[in-house]
Amino acid sequence: MSIRNPKQKLYEQFAIVAKALGHPQRLELIEHLAQGPRSVEALAMKLGLPIANVSQHLQTLRRAGLLSAERNGKFVNYRLVDDSGLAAFASVRTVAERHLAEVDRIVRGYFEARDDMEPVTRQELATRMRDGLVTVIDVRPPDEFALGHVPGAINVPLGDLPARLAELGKDKEVVAYCRGPWCVMSFEAVAALRSHGYAARRLADGMPEWRAAGMAVEVAA
Amino acid sequence: MSIRNPKQKLYEQFAIVAKALGHPQRLELIEHLAQGPRSVEALAMKLGLPIANVSQHLQTLRRAGLLSAERNGKFVNYRLVDDSGLAAFASVRTVAERHLAEVDRIVRGYFEARDDMEPVTRQELATRMRDGLVTVIDVRPPDEFALGHVPGAINVPLGDLPARLAELGKDKEVVAYCRGPWCVMSFEAVAALRSHGYAARRLADGMPEWRAAGMAVEVAA
DNA sequence: CTGTCATTCAATGATTTTATTGAATGATGT
DNA sequence: ACATCATTCAATAAAATCATTGAATGACAG
Incomplete structure (x- = not known):
């Protein structure tokens, strides 16, 4: 005792x-x-x-x-x-990203092979959307999209992307996002878009962070 | 597998x-x-x-x-x-402070019995020190004090406090701090000082947070 | 080289956590 | 009341974590 x-x-x-x-x-x-x-x-x-x-x-x-x-x-x-x-999760993630060699190895081996470009920040995306410079796609499943998404984003679940490429004009840059900073779907989406000749980038993180930052969120009717 | x-x-x-x-x-x-x-x-x-x-x-x-x-x-x-x-620790602590009933119980049962006043914030302390309105005491052991302390603070380890009350004038408010937000020593110090008729308060957190906030730190020669 | 000291390693049992299974609970609809 | 469905509970075995002990390592002093 x-x-x-x-x-x-x-x-x-x-x-x-x-x-x-x-x-x-x-x-x-x-x-x-x-x-x-x-x-x-x-x-x-x-x-x-x-x-x-x-x-x-x-x-x-x-x-x-x-x-x-x-x-x-x-x-x-x-x-x-x-x-x-979510904040506690994020701070734990920060420690791992900064100091664990294994994280670096996984990121280099998988994620950077799909998208080695700097992601778009929330602020940057908001500005470029306002100026009509980008098409934003939400690659999560429809049920998650329905619970809240970036206003003006199109829901293109990753599996549907090959069939729906025609919807996305090549004149604008395409920005993809999903559940969070290491959500694989946005990495896969960017890789697929690039291989088809699209200018594509990822949002630095996902919907929850967008919402937590106080940005406007659109919810399905 | x-x-x-x-x-x-x-x-x-x-x-x-x-x-x-x-x-x-x-x-x-x-x-x-x-x-x-x-x-x-x-x-x-x-x-x-x-x-x-x-x-x-x-x-x-x-x-x-x-x-x-x-x-x-x-x-x-x-x-x-x-x-x-330290940031990850802090965010975990925040979750516990906000949502665990047991934390509330411990704080009420022990900590608030020693100091139920609002603690002083870092900014408030910096201002009041500059204006010469407070005596700041660092109640940690001398070895920790030596590694860095609030400039102008006096090192009065908790055990020495009863013998050294005379050093602290009753004309100024005394502010005590130690290792962090729930460091018991500063709570005990404030309780002891109050019982002897001093106006005493705690700093909201401790030395590491002071340092992390970018405030000036004094190190023993 | 030898002895000493701070630290790490390795092995152990004790405790806790985890995944799985099947039964119990609580709400709904017929 | 009865059947159904979502969830929780309870029991079990497997796996991981933990504290303790004593031996190994690595650095220094004589």
């Missing part, structure tokens, strides 16, 4: 939060919930995991104060309680 | 960082290293833990990119590689 002083008790609580972030699939759950509220089943489908497993992860995140759950009929909808969880 | 796509590999790396933050004593190590570089033995002494145990925790933090180690003769000095680790 160890005597724990108040500082140690506080640090145990902080550790609960960090521990909740310390599992790759829980981070992925956060990424998906950052697009909008979701039921357990919907999340399990997106991640390709058993429902009971996802349910347990969600409860771990809820106990850490990252999520709230609301019952809606038969379904339980989970959502991020606020931006602080 | 699971096939892991590049996103999952990245998330595993992010999880390594979060996992490293997911242990109360590793968080405490970060707090101490935020005061300045330290040897393994010195940290073990401060935390009251076996050296081998501390060594292992430090290596976990190093593998997560949070610390760097430099050999200096017989000693190995660990240090925070940059502010990003």
Whole structure:
């Protein structure tokens, strides 16, 4: 029986939060919930995991104060309680990006092979959209697009891109975005567009960051 | 053998960082290293833990990119590689402070009993110091004070405070600070000073945050 | 070279976390 | 009431993390 002083008790609580972030699939759950509220089943489908497993992860995140759950009929909808969880995720990501050699290796090996250009910043995109210089495509699945997207963006899920190239004029630069800074879909989209002769770039991060930065968001009717 | 796509590999790396933050004593190590570089033995002494145990925790933090180690003769000095680790700690703390009921309980039960006043912000302190309105005391141990302190602050380790009350005039407000936002020493100092009739408040956070905010820092000769 | 000291390594058991399975719960619709 | 469906709970085994111990390493002093 160890005597724990108040500082140690506080640090145990902080550790609960960090521990909740310390599992790759829980981070992925956060990424998906950052697009909008979701039921357990919907999340399990997106991640390709058993429902009971996802349910347990969600409860771990809820106990850490990252999520709230609301019952809606038969379904339980989970959502991020606020931006602080996403901010914690982002700061953890920053540490890894700056100091882990393995991250560098993965980025060089996969991501830079698809898009080695500087991404577009939010501000830059907002300006170029206002001036009518770019076509913005949202490459996420339609359900995520419906929950909120960059005003004026066209929803072209990655799988549909080859069939819908004709919709995108070559006179304007195409800017693609999806769920976040390392969402593979926007990298794949940019690579595909370039190979077809389009001028294409990525947005530096995704929808949740756009929303968190206070930019206007359009929601499906 | 699971096939892991590049996103999952990245998330595993992010999880390594979060996992490293997911242990109360590793968080405490970060707090101490935020005061300045330290040897393994010195940290073990401060935390009251076996050296081998501390060594292992430090290596976990190093593998997560949070610390760097430099050999200096017989000693190995660990240090925070940059502010990003402290920022991650801070954002995890924010989640816990906002959403964990247990944190609220601990703060109410212990900390607010010692100091229920609004703490002084850095900017406010800088202004009031310039105008000569406050006496600033640094209640950390002398070795930490020596590695950097608020210019003009007096080092009064908490244990010495009762014997050194006479040094502090009652005409000026006394502001106490120590290692960080929930460092118990500054709470105890404020409580002790108030009980002796002094006007006393805490700085909202500690030395590492002062330094990270770009404020001037004085180092012992 | 030898002894000492700070640190790391390696091995161990104890504890915690994780994934899986199937049963229990709670709400809905017939 | 009954069947159905989404979710949670409970139990289990596998895996990871943790603290502890004592031996190995690497640097210095004599």
